[in-house]
Amino acid sequence: MFRTALRNVLAHKARLLMTVLAVMLGVAFVSGTLVFTNTISDAYQRSSAKGFDQVDVAVEAKYQESKGDRLGRTPELTRAELDRSAHVPGAASAIGVVRGFTAIAGKDGKLIGDGFQSQGGNYWGTDDPRYPLKEGAAPHGRDQVAIDSETARRTGYKVGDTLRLSVDGPVLTPKVTGVFTTDDGNVAAGGSLALFDTATAQKLFGKPGTYDEIDVRAKAGTSQAALKAQLDRALPAGKTETTTGRQLADDQARMISASMSGLRQGLLVFAGIALFVGTFIIANTFTMLVAQRTRELALLRAVGASRRQVTRSVLIEAFVVGAVAAVTGLVAGVGIGAGLRSLMGSLGATVPDGPLAITPGTVATALAVGVLVTMLAAWLPGRRAARIPPVAAMSSVHAKATTKSLVLRNTLGALFSAAGVAVVLAATTMDGSDGQAPMGVGAVLLIIGVFILTPLLSRPLIAAAAPLLRAFGVSGRLARQNSVRNPRRTAATASALMIGLTLITGMTVMAGSLQRSIDKMASAAIRADYVVSMANGNSLSPEVGRKLAATEGVTATSPLRNAPSRIGGETEYLTGVDGSAIAKLTDLKVDEGAFTVAGSRVAVDDKTAKSHGWKAGSAFTVSYEDGRRQRLTVAGVYEGNEMIRGIMLDNATLTPHVKDPADMQVMVKTAGGASSAAKDRLTEALGSNPAIKVQDKKDISNSIAQMFTLMLNMLYGLLAMAVIVAVLGVINTLAMSVFERSQEIGMLRAIGLDRRGIKRMVRLESLVISLFGGVLGIGLGVFFGWAAGELLGTRMATYELVLPWARMAVFLLLAAAVGVLAALWPVRRAARLNMLQAIKSE
Known part of the structure; x- marks a missing residue:
């Protein structure tokens, strides 16, 4: 049975290629999304990270709470606190830290980094252990500055060059005296760091004679806890607070994790969509493959193979296909993740620098999707085929879906859909963040319900296209009949495209509505130019x-x-x-x-x-x-x-x-x-x-809407892969449908339907299936966009629903283009069938 399974894999090379491509694209979709999301998440996390290697204990001013009419305030750390910190038992050294925003202009005159990533600080003495000099010397005076090596590399500034920078006053033009290295996360993520001597930094940042923080190093043999205890005794009670370097690192990790949770959850949603669509297309492909081989599997049963052996042979075939496709899909996914990041940069989205993040989790998920999902997808239809009596299977008398199973499926679909609509509508009446979770649950329930009901919906929706198809004569009528002949297959093929267009349309409706609302807010509230x-x-x-x-x-x-x-x-x-x-x-x-x-x-x-x-x-x-x-x-x-x-x-x-x-x-x-x-x-x-x-007003609107535009561009890039997967799904369905209907196509040719008519029939069938998925996706997307807008409207008084008719028309044309492209190879295969051989085929 093992040799038989391997021969089956290699005997049908076209079918093998299509199956491997289906699995590979599913894996690439998942792994590409994970690589992209992890890269973006890690880049933003690196931008918040800060090394604490040079800090054993940090001293900061303690905020004084408000009392009565007295406002809360933060006292200043002076030279006195610095000297005390440096001379406590167990302290090896103490550095006064000054920091603030410093904007550096590149040689093109534009700001380096993205505002919040452009930082400045003080270089301590002539040899600051925090910032080892790579070349040049330490800065002295208002006319000298040192810059980090990454900024120097990105901008081309060298020691001796004059650059333009500003803190919050006039533009300064100091000379670059040194280039240093740093583990500062902002720099690693694409920002910049400029250092002045301490007196200059204090004056520029409006902190003359004071510090933002005091970093204390411990002597050899002194623990961080012991040094902290000494500092607590030496420094004024109630004015300062001390934290060990280890605690700072732990606190920062928690803070970064909390600040990144929203972005990470949003990106994981995309990864979940990728997993669902990828799994879905793989399962659909193997269901059709095994259905086609029912007679072949029945023959194995007839010559003595047990049910278990037949199922095992199918699983072996699935393992081989899944393993090959998983590895190639992972490689392709890494390339896709890198491409998506480059695409965001070309679209004007600001993303911090950083390497591609290929985690063990991404590799494990890719292999699991490629191998386990493929085997699971093959096991269910393989087990079903093995249970059919050999004589019935070879005679094509195997049972189709019973009325009971159809009623159960439609009932479940109706219940899920009704529950989803009810929960979404209830969420629209809630206040802001309180309605987000219920709306997400309702959206999932509704998509599952529509997915289950898609076979039922396919008949009336495709029947609505009958008047248009009649214009194509016999080919059009045959295309409509073929589209509804196997509703489950048609629905499964259209669903991948439906999911992609649902998300694209929903986000487009929201983005357009938000942009209009922000424009309205700016124009309504501001007369200033x-x-x-x-x-x-x-x-x-x-x-x-x-x-x-x-x-x-x-x-x-x-x-x-x-x-x-x-x-x-x-x-x-x-x-x-x-x-x-x-x-x-x-x-x-x-x-x-x-x-x-x-x-x-x-x-x-x-x-x-x-x-x-x-x-x-x-x-x-x-x-x-x-x-x-x-x-x-x-x-x-x-x-x-x-x-x-x-x-x-x-x-x-x-x-x-x-x-x-x-x-x-x-x-x-x-x-x-x-x-x-x-x-x-x-x-x-x-x-x-x-x-x-x-x-101006337009710039203000665009800057406010920048995050929504960024998310929309990310979504477009990610879901472009879903469209590719959907194209392959339609190709697979049509190619296998043509294979199954070889005898039927031969008979049509024999009774007078020419090659052109056969091509038109298959092409129209593909077009109908794709448009069916497109209509469902756009309809659901508009509903979700409206519902999300109603929730957002509770916080934004100027919110106004805007339906992007032009873009929705483009999305529908995209669905039609998917159908036309997907039909190219199946059309050629159908037209080249030899009618006599096709009629004799079984």
Whole structure:
């Protein structure tokens, strides 16, 4: 039986090739998705990672909680704490750490990294153990800087070159004096690190004479715990807190894991889809293969093979095919994962650098899908075929699906579908995150239900195409009959395409709706032509607002200055604006009172007003950062949104109470409206600063929607593989259908249907099956997109459902193209059949 199984594998080379391709693509789909998702996840994780090899104990300032009207604050670590740390028993050395955002412009003038990945710090002394110099010397003074070796490699900067950088002030042009190596995760993931001498770093980052952290190394023989205990005794109680390097590493690992959980879960969903579609196409292929060999297996039974031997021969064949396909599929999957990452870069998505992540789990999953799934897929039909009596099987009298089994299948499908729809509809009435899990469960139930019901749905939906098929005469009528002859096979073939198009359509509906909602929010809330902000989201120097106000063509500006305060014993952030200009720069709907911001009169968004029970005319007492108190009056209540909200008061009132004024953004209105010339003037007025973004309304919308666009591009790339798998599924179905119907095709040729008519029949059959899957997928995708939008609408007041008719038409054309492409080889095979040999075939 073993030799028989191997001969069967090699005897039908075309069938072997098709089967191997089906399994290989299924494995490639799964392994490519896993490689891609692990690579992206690891890259983002590396961007958050930080080495603690040079830290035995870290000393940080302890946050002082808010009490009464006193705001919470973080004390400063001074030289005194540094000296104490360096001289405690067991300490070998202590380094004062200063860090902050530093934007480096490449030789093309563009920002290196992606804002939050562009970091700066201090180089300690002439020999900093954290950053070994690869070449050059340590920086000294404001005009010198050292950069990491990866940034030097990516940008081409060398020792002696002058580069442009900015912290939060004007552009600096220091000389590169050194290039160092580092294990900083931001650098490994594509960011940059610039180091100044300590005094310069403290001045640039607004921390003169103070440090963000003190890193202490232990002497040989001193444990981290012992050093920590010594530091706790030596440093001021209540002002500082100490953490061992081991604890820092553990805390960071947990923090990274928590921050990555959302992205990892989202990417694992894609991997699950890949596994489902890959498993599905493999099972479908082997079900058809074994069904075709029913007579052959029956003959083995007739000459003395037992049921177990027949089933075992099928499993051996499946093992050989699965093993070969799994290895080739894994290799192909690695290439696909790398290709998807490159595709994201070409689409403009920002992804951190990093190597391809090929984990043992990916290899094991690929082999399991290729071998185990293939064997499982072959075992069920092989066992079923082995149980059919040999005489009945050789006479083609084997039993088809009974009425009872069909009723059971349709009942289960209806129950799953009804439960899925009910759960999804219930989830749309919930609030935001509370409805996410129920909606996911409902979506899974509905897809399973539709999948089970697909054979039942195939008859009416394909029958709806009958009027169009009649236009093709006999070929069209035969194509329709062939499409519904075996509903389970037709449904199984269409389902792979259905799943892919469901996800693509659903995400496209959501992305289009979100983009429209964000555009609406920006246009409805902002009259300003431009919004200026830091590239990493940090605060701007007040000097930026002053420079913009003095720029030619600018008619109105207003900084948005955030400052903490205490109201009713709770911390509340105030938003300082230019009271005389804010009405010209915003267009906010006022629910009560008037939008007046001047003196002690403030404007409050509706949610904040509701939480405090305020109305127009209400008065409240605020405690500022400096401890001063003032009585403010609510002049008006406006409808806030994700872009503008909070308590607005005049900067002339707020700024005297703020220790270090800083602006989150500056709104700008120009005489001629938004234009490339106006944008260039603003950029030049700020010194073409790489740390500062000048954005118009469209730029703002695109930056907010960037994450959704990134996810959509990822989905398109991943599900493009599902479409490829679906094409192969249709090819397999048609090729095997042609093989089974060889005698029938020969008879049609004999009674007058020419080769062209045979080709048209097979081509139309493929087209109908693909369009059937496409219609189901687009319909489900629209439903899921609507449901997800209803859930999102509870948090976004401007959400509006947008149906992308043009893209859905493209998706339907894509499904049709799948059918046309998939029919190429089966059509040629059918047309080349010799009618006499086909009629005599059994």
